[in-house]
Amino acid sequence: MTDTEKKSSSGSEDHSIHTDRKDGKGDIGGMLAADVGNREHLNAVFDNPLANIDDDQLMLDVEDFCQRYDLMDQLENMKKGAKVSKRPNQVADADFLTQDEKDVLLREKTHKWDHPWMLYWLCTMCSLAAATQGMDETANNGALPIYSEILRLTPERFGSQSKADNIQGLVVSGPYLACAVLGCWLTEPLNKIFARRGTIFISSLIAALASVWEGVVQSWPNLFVARFVLGLGIGTKSATVPVYAAECAPAPIRGALVMQWQVWTAFGIMNNKHKKAFRSFQRLRTTDLQACRDLYYTYVGVEIENRINAGKSFFTKFWELFSVPRNRRATWATWIVMFGQQFCGVNIIAYYSTNIFIDGGYSLNSALLASMGTGILNWTFALPAFLTIDKFGRRPLLIFTFPFLAIFLLWIGMSFFIDPPPPGETASRSIPRTAMLTTGMYLFECFYSPGMGPVPFSYSAEAFPTHVRDVGMSWATATTWCFNFILAFTYPRLRSAFTSQGAFGWYAAWCIILWILVIMFMPETKELTLEELDQVFSVPTWKHTSYQMKNIKWHLKRYVLRQKDLEPLPPLYQGTEKFNKS
Secondary structure, three states: OOHHHHHHHHOOOOOOOOOOOOOOOOOOOHHHHOOOOOHHHOHHHHOOOOOOOOHHHHHHHHHHHHHHOOOHHHHHHHHHHHHHHHOOOOHHHOOOOOHHHHHHHHHHHHOOOOOOHHHHHHHHHHHHHHHHHHHHHHHHHHHHHHHHHHOOOOHHHHOOHHHHHHHHHHHHHHHHHHHHHHHHHHHHHHHHHHHHHHHHHHHHHHHHHHHHHHHOOOOHHHHHHHHHHHHHHHHHHHHHHHHHHHHHOOHHHHOOOOOHHHOOOHHHHHHOOHHHHHHHHHHHOOOHHHHHHHHHHHHHHHHHHHHHOOOOOHHHHHHHHHHOHHHHHHHHHHHHHHHHHHHOOHHHHHHHHHHHHHHOOOOHHHHHHHHHHHHHHHHHOOOOHHHHHHHOOHHHHHHHHHHHHHHHHHHHHHHOOOOOOOOOOOOOOOHHHHHHHHHHHHHHHHHHOOOOOOHHHHHHHHHOOHHHHHHHHHHHHHHHHHHHHHHHHHHHHHHHHHHHHHHHHHHHHHHHHHHHHHHHHOOOOOOOOHHHHHHHHHOOHHHHHHHHHHHHHHHHHHHHOOOOOOOOOOOOOOOOHHHHHO
């Protein structure tokens, strides 16, 4: 990296947060005196806003904070928490902490799953919010052959197979069209007005009412409108819940021990509900000291973010996703994974597996049971991702699983060549055909769930810098929903034009393309702080691509040609060894 790049990544004296005030008032206005006008240095401001504050001044700031927000009963804990946040890696040597307090703080790193039950309850509720989307996909998948007959979505009614395919695709994809064009982009204003919990409640209510509406429709236009309204709830919720869950979870569970400051709009702090925020932190942390530490750090972060975004509109922040090189590379990387989550072909199975099984020779009831199997495997093989996503990293998981996705999509497609239906019939009753088809679809789910299942949303939530995270997450989720709509809408026509063999072959080819894109353009983000993420995304795209090409050649020589005397490649990123593990 050049000197300029290093300076931008790691911060500098000119751009670090500081204050010269020691007047006893403790206002953090001095802390916000950093030059935040230079877009290339915005991210350096967020590294650790407490790191360069004098200890005496920090204590004055904390005391003023406690007086202002009626938290004087926690003053000592708040002071200790602020000192811990200032030097998070020096807990063991902190003379202001008791041994019991040190043990609790160090235990966060050694026992990362040891937390109050309320934290796990909250994560469960977040999971249920996400489950509503899966429930819609499953319910629509099973209901599609039934309501297509009841609502007469047939070539006889519309005059041609292509028109019937278009109508069917439009009804299936209605929610995802709404997500892409409206739902995701409502995230930022709704979060500003109603905060995270309010936005999740409103979006879940919309989804619930729309689901009831779907159950009483009498025509396909009515069903399409109901499903479109459903998408308004799903889109907003899908962009809010991952960020909310990340904000509430302690850093070790998110896989990066010093990334707590990345997400500081939690618990209504942006709405000045600081005492209520502290009570929430108390319920989600083991001790008051931990709650005070996280509250004060979050408060400082919110103040900095408010300063940086003062006077900026949504469109200004959206433009910064493309105008700032560091942001632009994150935007490109998240586009790859979010596009890939759809065009890896998984939602063909999620939306149309019942129809696919019927085409493969199953009866309706057998097809519904077989479709249930895909969902069970999807869920079961997603469980190991709790460990593998942080142990192996986001990028290695995708590089490993994409080739298998391509293989099993081809397997599914080629299964339709086995014992085709007799002339005049639409389905085959061949046992080898149904066995091969079912095996291919089940194996596909086994490799999808630990890779392209969890990685895209996790990656997108951490790739963007804090001051554009809401807008960046809106971009990422809009991308996935847009291509979700395209896939769901076009698959019936694709199957009619290309046959099932050609349709699955099409998405197998995309898996290979996406595998190459991940290798060439997707940096790893596992366990990296914001400063480190800035360094990673500050590497020019051409340099990253060139390095990965050399890396491929090196691995081919080493492991295929068995040349054991090769010199290791020089590291791409300088200064941190863990950068170069992936």
